[in-house]
Amino acid sequence: MSRADRTIGVFDSGIGGLTVVRAIRRLLPGESITYLGDTARLPYGTKSHRTIERYTLQMGEILQRFDPKLIVVACNTASAHGLPALQAVSPCPVVGVIEPGAEAAAQVKGPVGIIGTLATVSSASYDEAILRHDPSKTIHSVACTLLVPLAEEGWFDDPITDAIARRYLNQLPFEVKTIVLGCTHYPTLLPSLERTRPDTRWVDSGEVTALSVDRLLKGSLGYRTESARGPLRILLTDASSRLREVGERFLGEPLGNVELVEP
Amino acid sequence: MSRADRTIGVFDSGIGGLTVVRAIRRLLPGESITYLGDTARLPYGTKSHRTIERYTLQMGEILQRFDPKLIVVACNTASAHGLPALQAVSPCPVVGVIEPGAEAAAQVKGPVGIIGTLATVSSASYDEAILRHDPSKTIHSVACTLLVPLAEEGWFDDPITDAIARRYLNQLPFEVKTIVLGCTHYPTLLPSLERTRPDTRWVDSGEVTALSVDRLLKGSLGYRTESARGPLRILLTDASSRLREVGERFLGEPLGNVELVEP
Numbered sequence: 001m002s003r004a005d006r007t008i009g010v011f012d013s014g015i016g017g018l019t020v021v022r023a024i025r026r027l028l029p030g031e032s033i034t035y036l037g038d039t040a041r042l043p044y045g046t047k048s049h050r051t052i053e054r055y056t057l058q059m060g061e062i063l064q065r066f067d068p069k070l071i072v073v074a075c076n077t078a079s080a081h082g083l084p085a086l087q088a089v090s091p092c093p094v095v096g097v098i099e100p101g102a103e104a105a106a107q108v109k110g111p112v113g114i115i116g117t118l119a120t121v122s123s124a125s126y127d128e129a130i131l132r133h134d135p136s137k138t139i140h141s142v143a144c145t146l147l148v149p150l151a152e153e154g155w156f157d158d159p160i161t162d163a164i165a166r167r168y169l170n171q172l173p174f175e176v177k178t179i180v181l182g183c184t185h186y187p188t189l190l191p192s193l194e195r196t197r198p199d200t201r202w203v204d205s206g207e208v209t210a211l212s213v214d215r216l217l218k219g220s221l222g223y224r225t226e227s228a229r230g231p232l233r234i235l236l237t238d239a240s241s242r243l244r245e246v247g248e249r250f251l252g253e254p255l256g257n258v259e260l261v262e263p
Numbered sequence: 264m265s266r267a268d269r270t271i272g273v274f275d276s277g278i279g280g281l282t283v284v285r286a287i288r289r290l291l292p293g294e295s296i297t298y299l300g301d302t303a304r305l306p307y308g309t310k311s312h313r314t315i316e317r318y319t320l321q322m323g324e325i326l327q328r329f330d331p332k333l334i335v336v337a338c339n340t341a342s343a344h345g346l347p348a349l350q351a352v353s354p355c356p357v358v359g360v361i362e363p364g365a366e367a368a369a370q371v372k373g374p375v376g377i378i379g380t381l382a383t384v385s386s387a388s389y390d391e392a393i394l395r396h397d398p399s400k401t402i403h404s405v406a407c408t409l410l411v412p413l414a415e416e417g418w419f420d421d422p423i424t425d426a427i428a429r430r431y432l433n434q435l436p437f438e439v440k441t442i443v444l445g446c447t448h449y450p451t452l453l454p455s456l457e458r459t460r461p462d463t464r465w466v467d468s469g470e471v472t473a474l475s476v477d478r479l480l481k482g483s484l485g486y487r488t489e490s491a492r493g494p495l496r497i498l499l500t501d502a503s504s505r506l507r508e509v510g511e512r513f514l515g516e517p518l519g520n521v522e523l524v525e526p
Binding site: 039040041046047048050051118119145146148149150152153159160163164167237238239240242 | 302303304309310311313314381382408409411412413415416422423426427430500501502503505
C-alpha cells in the first residue's frame with residue numbers, strides 16, 4: 001500500500017475525539033481513519049502529567065499496529081502532556097489539537113479565553129503556544145471540570161448546563177470576545193455556552209485541527225487515492241453501552257462496529 | 264505479628280472510599296488501615312463489568328503485599344462488579360459495601376430507593392442483596408452520574424448541586440422514604456440531598472460497613488492489640504494536587520504522606 005493510502009490514526013482519552021473525527025471526515029471524506037479511545041482509563045483531564053504521558057505513549061504503540069501515515073492526538077489533555085514524548089518515538093508524524101487551536105486564537109484581535117480540563121489548563125500549553133505566535137497576547141484560562149461529565153450525561157442543551165457554564169465562563173473578564181474550546185467535548189455544549197456568552201467567537205480546536213491535517217496531506221503525506229468514502233474503524237479499551245449513545249452524537253453518524261483492545 | 268495486629272486493607276477506585284475509612288476510624292480508632300485508591304483509572308462507575316472486575320483483582324493483588332487481615336472494597340461499583348472474583352482468589356476475607364447497605368435497607372419499612380453510579384445501578388446488586396433479606400421489598404433505583412464529579416469539584420453545598428440532585432431524586436416515587444447512598448462520594452453531598460428530599464432516612468453504606476467490619480473483628484479476626492491510634496497509610500496509583508484537597512474533606516483529617524504505586 002502506498003503511503004498516501006494508509007490510515008490516519010486518531011487517539012483520544014475517550015469518545016470526545018469523535019468530534020475531531022467528524023471534522024476530519026467532513027473536510028476529507030476519502031481518508032481512512034482508525035480511532036482509538038482509551039475508555040478504560042478516561043478521563044485524562046483530572047490526572048497527573050506522568051500518568052497522562054505514559055498512557056499517551058501506550059496508545060501511540062497500539063496505533064502503530066495499523067501502520068498509520070499520521071497520528072492525530074485528538075485530546076487536548078493528551079496533547080498538553082503527552083505530545084512531545086510521543087513525537088520523540090513515533091515513526092510517523094504526530095499532530096495535536098493545541099497548536100492548531102493556538103494558531104487560530106493568536107490571529108484574532110483582543111484578549112483570548114481558554115476553557116479546558118484541569119490538566120490542560122494547569123499545563124499552560126495553550127498559553128505557551130499562543131505566545132509563540134503573538135508574544136503580546138493577553139490570555140485568561142478557566143478549568144471547567146464538570147463540562148465533560150455533563151456532555152457525557154447528554155445534557156447538551158439544558159438549564160443546568162447553562163448554570164454551570166455561567167459559573168465557569170463568568171470567571172473570564174468581560175472584554176474576552178474569543179474563547180478556545182480547549183476540550184473535544186465542548187463543541188457539543190455550544191448551545192449553552194453561546195447563551196451564556198453571546199457575541200463570542202468560539203475556536204473549535206477540532207475544526208482547525210482538520211485544516212492542519214489537510215495541510216499535512218497536501219504536503220508530503222498525500223491524500224488517499226481511492227475515491228470511495230474512507231473507512232472508519234473504531235477501537236476502544238472498554239466498551240459500555242452508554243458510550244455508543246453518546247459517541248454517535250459526537251461523531252454525527254452511526255458508530256458501526258466497535259472493537260475492543262487491551263490498553 | 265499476630266493476625267489481629269495486621270492491617271485492614273481498604274480499596275477504592277479513587278478517594279471516595281476515604282469516607283468509609285473515616286467511618287471505620289471513628290468506630291475502631293486503634294486499627295491500622297492501608298488505603299489503596301486507583302486514581303490513575305478512576306472513575307469505575309461508567310466502565311464495563313469486565314474492566315471493573317479486572318481492576319479489582321489487580322488492586323487486591325497490590326493490597327496483599329501488606330499482608331492484611333481483611334480487605335474492605337470501599338467502592339460500590341467495585342463491590343457490585345468485582346467482589347466475587349476477588350473473594351475467590353484472596354487469602355484473607357473480603358467484604359464489600361453493598362451487602363451491609365442492603366441489610367440495613369431491608370430492615371426499614373416501606374419501599375427503598377437506591378442511588379449510585381451507572382455501573383452500580385445497572386448491576387442490580389443492591390436489588391438482589393435486599394431481596395435476599397426481604398423478598399417482598401419494593402426497590403427503585405436511579406443512576407446519578409453527575410454526583411461524583413460534583414463532589415470532586417467540591418460543590419458540596421451549592422444551588423447547582425441542589426438542582427442536579429432534584430432532577431435525579433425526583434425520579435424516585437414520592438412514597439420512597441429510605442434512600443441508600445450507594446456511592447462513597449454521596450455522604451459529602453448530604454446537605455443538598457436532604458434539601459431536595461426532606462424527611463428521608465439516608466443509609467450511608469460506609470457507616471454500616473464499619474459496623475460489619477467491627478463484627479468481623481469481634482469474631483475470628485481480632486482487634487489490634489496496641490492501644491495507640493492506628494496508623495493510616497495511603498497509596499494511590501496517580502497523585503494530582505486536586506486529590507489532596509478533596510481527599511481531606513472526605514477523610515475528615517489531614518491526608519499525611521501519600522505513596523504512589525504502579526497499577
